[in-house]
Structure formats: C-alpha cells, structure tokens
Amino acid sequence: MLFIRMVERKNDRIAEDRLSEILKAASDPTRRQILTLxxxxxxxxxxxxxxxxxxxxxxxxxxxxxxxxxxxxxRRTEWREHMIEVQMDPLRLVDDWFAGLRSIWALRLEALDVLITDKGENDD
Amino acid sequence: MLFIRMVERKNDRIAEDRLSEILKAASDPTRRQILTLxxxxxxxxxxxxxxxxxxxxxxxxxxxxxxxxxxxxxRRTEWREHMIEVQMDPLRLVDDWFAGLRSIWALRLEALDVLITDKGENDD
DNA sequence: GCATCAATCAACCATGTGGATGAATGATAA
DNA sequence: TTATCATTCATCCACATGGTTGATTGATGC
Structure with missing residues (x-):
C-alpha cells in the first residue's frame, strides 16, 4: 500500500522540526495577537x-x-527600522499535518468497517 | 462592520486558552508521534x-x-487499564483560528486594492 | 497473602521560556 | 559632536517542560 510514509525519511526530520517551530510559535497568546495585528x-x-x-x-x-x-x-530591515510582515504560507504545513492525521484516522475506521461487514457476511 | 470581534469577549478568553493548550500539545514531536500512532x-x-x-x-x-x-x-479508564483514544475535534479550533487570520489578512489586501484603484481613477 | 501488572505520584535535574532591566549598537537629526 | 531613536544583546529571575528514577495505589492471579 505504500502509505504516506513513502516520502518519510531523513528529509522529513527537517519538516518535523519546522512543524514544531511553527506550532510552538503559534501556541503563545501574545504571539497570536501579534500575528492578528x-x-x-x-x-x-x-x-x-x-x-x-x-x-x-x-x-x-x-x-x-x-x-x-x-x-x-x-523581517525586512530597512536601515534602522525593521519592518515585520506576517507570512501565511507556513500555516499550510500545519494544515497538511492535520489532514494527514485525519486521513490516517479515517482510513483505519474504513478498514474496520470493511472487517465488520465481512465478518457479518461470513458469520451470518 | 462588526468584525469577527462580535463574539469576542470574556467567553473567548477560554477559547484562547484552549487554543494555546491544543497548539502546545501538538508542538512536541513525541506527542505528534503518539497521535499518529x-x-x-x-x-x-x-x-x-x-x-x-x-x-x-x-x-x-x-x-x-x-x-x-x-x-x-x-481516556476511558476501564478497571486498571486506561484506554487512550485520539480525538480529532479540537483540531477544528486551530483550523478556525487559521481561517480567521487568513480572512483578516485577505480583507486588508482587498481594502488596499480598492484604495489603490480609487486613487488611480481619481488621479488619472 | 503475595507477587505481578498498569498507571500515577513525587522528587529531582537540566534546559527552555516569558518577562524585566540595563547596556550596547548604529543611524538620524540638531 | 551630541542627543535621540530603533533595535538587539546580555543578564537575571521565576516558572514550565521533558526527561529520569523510585515509591505508591489498585486490581489480577496464584
């Protein structure tokens, strides 16, 4: 079946770390306020x-x-002033991880459902 | 215009805290592995x-x-054994916060675009 | 009763975090 | 040159975090 794990190797160690950084950054209320601002x-x-x-x-x-x-x-450092700009792109990494988790979860339920149905058909 | 802020009051202090808890929980690699498992x-x-x-x-x-x-x-504590089950629902809170942030961002760009267009029409 | 198993509690340790304050850097303006 | 402004760096502090080990609680099985 070659799960999602296909691409998962040392390369994804970095992605994992990125994800941790993003989530940690977003986990503080003050920082979220800054982003909103x-x-x-x-x-x-x-x-x-x-x-x-x-x-x-x-x-x-x-x-x-x-x-x-x-x-x-x-950060765009223009002379002495540092202009800070919000960047939405990294949020996609979180979205994707959520999607991955959800699909793994859904897949298991689906498989479970098939099993039960099969059992029902054979046992009855 | 009565932004999203409409519902934002002391009630949302709790939601903010929930969000922090969720994001902090998800920000650790080991914990994410547990969730995947x-x-x-x-x-x-x-x-x-x-x-x-x-x-x-x-x-x-x-x-x-x-x-x-x-x-x-x-956690469903069945006698001496504690059965741990993943729960996807809270992820929606994160989804929603992301969506909110993105829409605020998009709205600003939109408004900016209108301003520029107006200026162009009046100045030309 | 006694050993065993599942899980938590308690204490401890090193490190990280969010905050403060004070000094340092570097550019602008008088 | 000197004063001012924007920002970071360096320390320090209290507290949280991720990990360990050892003791404890409660139920199971002999």
Whole structure:
C-alpha cells in the first residue's frame, strides 16, 4: 500500500522540526495577537507593535524572533527600522499535518468497517 | 462592520486558552508521534504506546496528560487499564483560528486594492 | 497473602521560556 | 559632536517542560 510514509525519511526530520517551530510559535497568546495585528495592519515596525501591548519592547522583540524562527513572520530591515510582515504560507504545513492525521484516522475506521461487514457476511 | 470581534469577549478568553493548550500539545514531536500512532492503531493502553518509544513509561504518561489537557486525546479508564483514544475535534479550533487570520489578512489586501484603484481613477 | 501488572505520584535535574532591566549598537537629526 | 531613536544583546529571575528514577495505589492471579 505504500502509505504516506513513502516520502518519510531523513528529509522529513527537517519538516518535523519546522512543524514544531511553527506550532510552538503559534501556541503563545501574545504571539497570536501579534500575528492578528500584523494581518490587520500590514507590515509594522517593532516599536509600533510594542505600542499595542503592555509588556516591554524587549519581550516583543523576543516574541518576534520566535515567530521569525517559525517563519510566521518575515523581517525586512530597512536601515534602522525593521519592518515585520506576517507570512501565511507556513500555516499550510500545519494544515497538511492535520489532514494527514485525519486521513490516517479515517482510513483505519474504513478498514474496520470493511472487517465488520465481512465478518457479518461470513458469520451470518 | 462588526468584525469577527462580535463574539469576542470574556467567553473567548477560554477559547484562547484552549487554543494555546491544543497548539502546545501538538508542538512536541513525541506527542505528534503518539497521535499518529493512535490514529493508526485505534485506542491503546498507556503501556502499549510506551512499547513504541525509547523513553520511560512515566514520560509517556506525562505526554498523554498534556494531550488530554488539550483534548486531543480522551481516556476511558476501564478497571486498571486506561484506554487512550485520539480525538480529532479540537483540531477544528486551530483550523478556525487559521481561517480567521487568513480572512483578516485577505480583507486588508482587498481594502488596499480598492484604495489603490480609487486613487488611480481619481488621479488619472 | 503475595507477587505481578498498569498507571500515577513525587522528587529531582537540566534546559527552555516569558518577562524585566540595563547596556550596547548604529543611524538620524540638531 | 551630541542627543535621540530603533533595535538587539546580555543578564537575571521565576516558572514550565521533558526527561529520569523510585515509591505508591489498585486490581489480577496464584
């Protein structure tokens, strides 16, 4: 049957790590707020983002770095100002992993259903 | 316009927390492996899950508790054995949040496009 | 009763995380 | 040059996390 595992090798170790980074980045409420803010307002400077929160500028800077590592945000450093822009693409990796999990799950139920039906036909 | 924010109140503080729990639970590679395993094999005992990993039974037990807190797994304690079952429903919360973010983003681009078009019409 | 099995609890350890503050870098503006 | 602004770097702190080992709880089977 050559499951989804077909492509799964050392290559996917990286994808796994990427997924972890993305999910971890998205798992913090403050970081999700930052993403929402950026989606609404478009590219913003670190300071402008900071203005919307109670916490220190440094904390914001750190959060942005985490988001950056997850690829959920890109930074265009224009001279002294860093423009931060939200990046939707990585979310697809999560979508895909969810889809994969769901299909594995559905496949099992399907197989189970066939088994039961077969048994019913043979046993009756 | 009464954005998506319509329903956003103290009620959504809980939803936010739920989302954080789910994403944090999913952000660990071992926990994702456990989910995949459960999706493939159906409900399993803690010990059986443990058999598939190198780490200690206790570590597995802890991971399961995290998954449980995120609702990604449910536990049916049948006498001394705890049957662990994967639960797909919470993933929808993540899907929905992604969808929301994407739509906010798309809406902004759309509005921006209208602005540019208007400007073009008036300025030319 | 006693050994065994399934699972958790308790403690501990190293490391990571979210926050703060203060100093440093680097460019702009006076 | 000096002051100011945007941002990061360096520390520090409290607490969470992923892992370990050892003890504990409860039910099973002899």
């Amino acid at each position: 950026l989606a609404q307002h478009g590219p913003m400077r670190v300071t402008d983002i900071h203005r919307q929160f109670e916490i220190s500028l440094n904390a914001i800077s750190k959060h942005i770095k985490v988001l950056e590592r997850g690829g959920l945000v890109v | 459960l999706a493939q094999h159906g409900p399993m005992r803690v010990t059986d899950i443990h058999r598939q990993f190198e780490i200690s039974l206790n570590a597995i037990s802890k991971h399961i508790k995290v998954l449980e807190r995120g609702g990604l797994v449910v």
